[in-house]
Amino acid sequence: MDFYLGLIQIIGVHTLLGLSAYCVLQTGQVSLAQAGFFAIGAYVAGMLTVLAGWPIMPALVVAAIVAGAMACAVGFPALRVRGLMLVVATIAFGEAVRLFFFNFTYQLERGGFRIGPHGGEGFRQIRYFPEHGWSTLEVMLFIWVVVVLVMAAIWWMDRSRAGAVLRAVGEDEVAAQSSGINVTAVKVFAMTVGGVIAGIGGGLFAHYTTHIEHVQFGVVLATFAVAYPILGGLSSVFGTLLAVIFVQGFLIEGLRFMGDWRNLLFGALIVLAMNVRPRGLIDAATIAAIRRIVRGKEHAGA
Amino acid sequence: MLKGIAALAALGTLLAFSVAAGAQERTVKITGFGAKSGVVRVFGVNSEAALRAAAEQINNAGGVTLGDGSKAKITVEFLDDRCNAEEGISVVRRIASTDAFVAVGPTCSNVAESLFGILQKKVGDASDSGLQFPIIADVAAKGGLAKISEWSFRNVPSEFEMYKSLFAWLKTQHPDLKTLWGGVEKDFAHSNATFGVMKAQAEANGLQVLGQSEWLLADTTFSTQVREMKRANPEIVAISAHPFTSCGVLKEMERQGVKPKLLVGLTSSSSIETLQGCAKQAEGIIIPTSFAPVTPEAVKAAEQVAKFGGSADLHSAAAYEVMFILKDVIETQKIMAKPETVAADRAKMREGLAALKETPGLLGKIGRTADREAIKPYLYVHAKDGSWQVLYKPSS
Amino acid sequence: MDLLDVIDGVQSVADGVLFGATYALLGIGFTLIFGVMHKINLAFAAASVGAAYASLLILAGVRAPPALVFVAAAACGGGIGALVYLVGFRFIPLANPLATLMSTVGILLLIDEIIVHTTQGVPLNYPALFSDVIIRAGPFSLRGDLMFVFALGCVCMALLTALLYCTRLGLATRAVSQQPVAAELCGISITNVNVLTFVITGVVGGLAGAMIGAAIGILSPLLSLPLTIKGLIVTVIGGLGSIPGAVIAGLLVGGLENLFQFLRGVSERDLYVMLLLFVFLVFRPRGLSARPPGHA
Numbered sequence: 003m004d005f006y007l008g009l010i011q012i013i014g015v016h017t018l019l020g021l022s023a024y025c026v027l028q029t030g031q032v033s034l035a036q037a038g039f040f041a042i043g044a045y046v047a048g049m050l051t052v053l054a055g056w057p058i059m060p061a062l063v064v065a066a067i068v069a070g071a072m073a074c075a076v077g078f079p080a081l082r083v084r085g086l087m088l089v090v091a092t093i094a095f096g097e098a099v100r101l102f103f104f105n106f107t108y109q110l111e112r113g114g115f116r117i118g119p120h121g122g123e124g125f126r127q128i129r130y131f132p133e134h135g136w137s138t139l140e141v142m143l144f145i146w147v148v149v150v151l152v153m154a155a156i157w158w159m160d161r162s163r164a165g166a167v168l169r170a171v172g173e174d175e176v177a178a179q180s181s182g183i184n185v186t187a188v189k190v191f192a193m194t195v196g197g198v199i200a201g202i203g204g205g206l207f208a209h210y211t212t213h214i215e216h217v218q219f220g221v222v223l224a225t226f227a228v229a230y231p232i233l234g235g236l237s238s239v240f241g242t243l244l245a246v247i248f249v250q251g252f253l254i255e256g257l258r259f260m261g262d263w264r265n266l267l268f269g270a271l272i273v274l275a276m277n278v279r280p281r282g283l284i285d286a287a288t289i290a291a292i293r294r295i296v297r298g299k300e301h302a303g304a
Numbered sequence: 305m306l307k308g309i310a311a312l313a314a315l316g317t318l319l320a321f322s323v324a325a326g327a328q329e330r331t332v333k334i335t336g337f338g339a340k341s342g343v344v345r346v347f348g349v350n351s352e353a354a355l356r357a358a359a360e361q362i363n364n365a366g367g368v369t370l371g372d373g374s375k376a377k378i379t380v381e382f383l384d385d386r387c388n389a390e391e392g393i394s395v396v397r398r399i400a401s402t403d404a405f406v407a408v409g410p411t412c413s414n415v416a417e418s419l420f421g422i423l424q425k426k427v428g429d430a431s432d433s434g435l436q437f438p439i440i441a442d443v444a445a446k447g448g449l450a451k452i453s454e455w456s457f458r459n460v461p462s463e464f465e466m467y468k469s470l471f472a473w474l475k476t477q478h479p480d481l482k483t484l485w486g487g488v489e490k491d492f493a494h495s496n497a498t499f500g501v502m503k504a505q506a507e508a509n510g511l512q513v514l515g516q517s518e519w520l521l522a523d524t525t526f527s528t529q530v531r532e533m534k535r536a537n538p539e540i541v542a543i544s545a546h547p548f549t550s551c552g553v554l555k556e557m558e559r560q561g562v563k564p565k566l567l568v569g570l571t572s573s574s575s576i577e578t579l580q581g582c583a584k585q586a587e588g589i590i591i592p593t594s595f596a597p598v599t600p601e602a603v604k605a606a607e608q609v610a611k612f613g614g615s616a617d618l619h620s621a622a623a624y625e626v627m628f629i630l631k632d633v634i635e636t637q638k639i640m641a642k643p644e645t646v647a648a649d650r651a652k653m654r655e656g657l658a659a660l661k662e663t664p665g666l667l668g669k670i671g672r673t674a675d676r677e678a679i680k681p682y683l684y685v686h687a688k689d690g691s692w693q694v695l696y697k698p699s700s
Numbered sequence: 701m702d703l704l705d706v707i708d709g710v711q712s713v714a715d716g717v718l719f720g721a722t723y724a725l726l727g728i729g730f731t732l733i734f735g736v737m738h739k740i741n742l743a744f745a746a747a748s749v750g751a752a753y754a755s756l757l758i759l760a761g762v763r764a765p766p767a768l769v770f771v772a773a774a775a776c777g778g779g780i781g782a783l784v785y786l787v788g789f790r791f792i793p794l795a796n797p798l799a800t801l802m803s804t805v806g807i808l809l810l811i812d813e814i815i816v817h818t819t820q821g822v823p824l825n826y827p828a829l830f831s832d833v834i835i836r837a838g839p840f841s842l843r844g845d846l847m848f849v850f851a852l853g854c855v856c857m858a859l860l861t862a863l864l865y866c867t868r869l870g871l872a873t874r875a876v877s878q879q880p881v882a883a884e885l886c887g888i889s890i891t892n893v894n895v896l897t898f899v900i901t902g903v904v905g906g907l908a909g910a911m912i913g914a915a916i917g918i919l920s921p922l923l924s925l926p927l928t929i930k931g932l933i934v935t936v937i938g939g940l941g942s943i944p945g946a947v948i949a950g951l952l953v954g955g956l957e958n959l960f961q962f963l964r965g966v967s968e969r970d971l972y973v974m975l976l977l978f979v980f981l982v983f984r985p986r987g988l989s990a991r992p993p994g995h996a
Contacts, residue, residue, distance in 0.1 A: 005400070129421060212421030229805065255398075258383065258384075268813070276802045277791045343920060518966045524912070524916045
């Protein structure tokens, strides 16, 4: 049972990572910096619970705020570039954050041991959950309460005017600007929201792996972050969730019985998925079809 | 009618025999896990081969005796964690959700850090909800990991001891050599930590450390670093890096004409990788290791591991030894290996591993520390004519 | 800082600039794909390293002089390039840039895993070219093999520019990149042009992979990701679609890398490269050889 609970935990945190990229992708920006904000959230939350003895909730909130602030700061210069250049600029930023933590050491003496982030060796013993007796189930529920709240917030935003504005900017910036939308503000807003979500995800990540180091927050994680919303489709938050379940649940854990072939299938299946469903697993057409079915049932029932 | 009864009787007897025979055919599954993907794939492949080879040896000798007196054959499964901490945790949870009472791994030290961190820290601490499952590591070599939890154990060599002894021996062999220059892979925890050991031991033995060159795991050009080295003109060069960058540095040294009198390398680099990448440039490099085919057991193990598609080096040899350690603990602790005794079996395995003072190793007896680490016998090898040959075997 | 340090510094930068020739070759490939198809092929560096590995495989099977390994790498590169187009671009409608981005990521992962599975992840020795040629100029020494790579890069640049501006294929390529619909109306087969472009860039990539292998002396799966990032950085600094820009940017990045390393050590080197890139993009987003918008 623990195994499934652990897997659901992983799916939860990766969904947060995917959702942080989802927000930014909606405005047409491909941001490979989400892993950087994830890292910031992880280190800040870890330092607060381990070095300052804070409880987990306030630590996560502060982590989210710091990551969001950083995202806001990055958003402004990032606006000046588009397309491939934005991809590269965000890779550069993400790598800069990772390298910062590679060089970052801040240790305190506690009970004869030195604790805290130690440069290349990483930050070990972030054991808030086990030390406070949280069972795997409790951690999983905690993570998923957060995930559900975030998903609900984005779902609500999607259906509100804010969502329409985001999509307008994503579809056609010139048209959006001509309609009087402040494109700058929208893009920075999307970046900031993405940063906040990534910060929360990072904080949770640090606590369920108990050890974080700079290597984990590199380009590979950043690519996964954008892969989830692209694979899942940008029309709905559930697309991202589905993509995370597909990658983490099916590709990584489900295909384990294939042994060595699993890793080869990983890349091959992503290529196949993009060829077969270029707009994502759940795209606008799928949503329309689901709506038709639901409405059809309603009519039939009435 | 009689024919029918005779047929039924025959069937019944057959069934009875098969049940009886089945009762003798018990199996115990030992699951290993490690990296079978990426640049470290070779470690996982070797560990798996070593575990399977050792299991075959044990099974051929009759198998392992369980707590109820029955004999069981060992089967091995190996799971890939892709050197990723989240996946490593997931893999161990997967193993822990079966009837397994122990797991062997991981390959990567960063996975071990996270993994040992989710285990219960102190046995019997009811307020700690960490996982209660014993894990014994065969490859993850970064210093001080086993003390993270009382459920984590390791069978890896102590680099502190090996380099301490190596530099002392080098001093006796080459008393005229006075200066040393270091080279270190900064962004890999293992090589970074080991360099600290190398440097400290060099200084403790009267060598003057003129300085150090640094590079990163995936670096491809070393001209600046080697030039610093050349300027310092050291007599000994100690490189704490894995085969890819070690070869890169050695090739650059050849290019710039830097020829120190002695070369010392990182334990992990005493494998075929280095020879495949730069046998010519690595000629003469001295590395302390906890495995070489110098004893009859070691030679036999090397042959067996090769049979299963791996190669025996200090890492896979540790996995081979671990299988025999597990067999001993299963027998002394009378582990029952039944679905209803899982929790008890895990506790017994942990106690058994913790109580060990000495285990059999391929090069000799291995001591065990209170910190759940191993004190392994070691020797020094050097690269000569495209293979690793024994340079010196310390007697103690 | 005495004279020795200054000499070392200059030498470091020179070494870096020379090694940057390898980045330049990669940048040429990346920028050509982007310039023609306006799509990012993230699998390019991995395909180049894969071509180098494939050339080793061929050489292991066929008895041939070691120099032939470079030709084999170029040929394999072309083949892999065509495959990448087929699998990653051919069947995905043009209006989905994100899908092709992700499909090339999938191809990158696939190529890496194939390399790891065939070689167990172990580094392989790569035949060196002119590795013992060292040109000495006073207190400085320049690596002959890297100068050869630089010369090769210049030749590639000249050939590709000639191809683009002096041949019918080049004309067709430029037509497809500017106005695909109009080009098709003129009877130009988009698929053929795209396949050929990928094959040509694949050949350049294979050559780049072989040169990088020869310059380092060893091939390892560790190379794909850092080379992808370097290639992208070089492409962007050079200006998307500009071949001379990619060459200059490659040399620039190589030199600056070593300069930062010389001044601040290896732990901070990449941090400064990344910050520099970020700042560069903010102030000169169109790159070094920025063609004013609206021009051909």
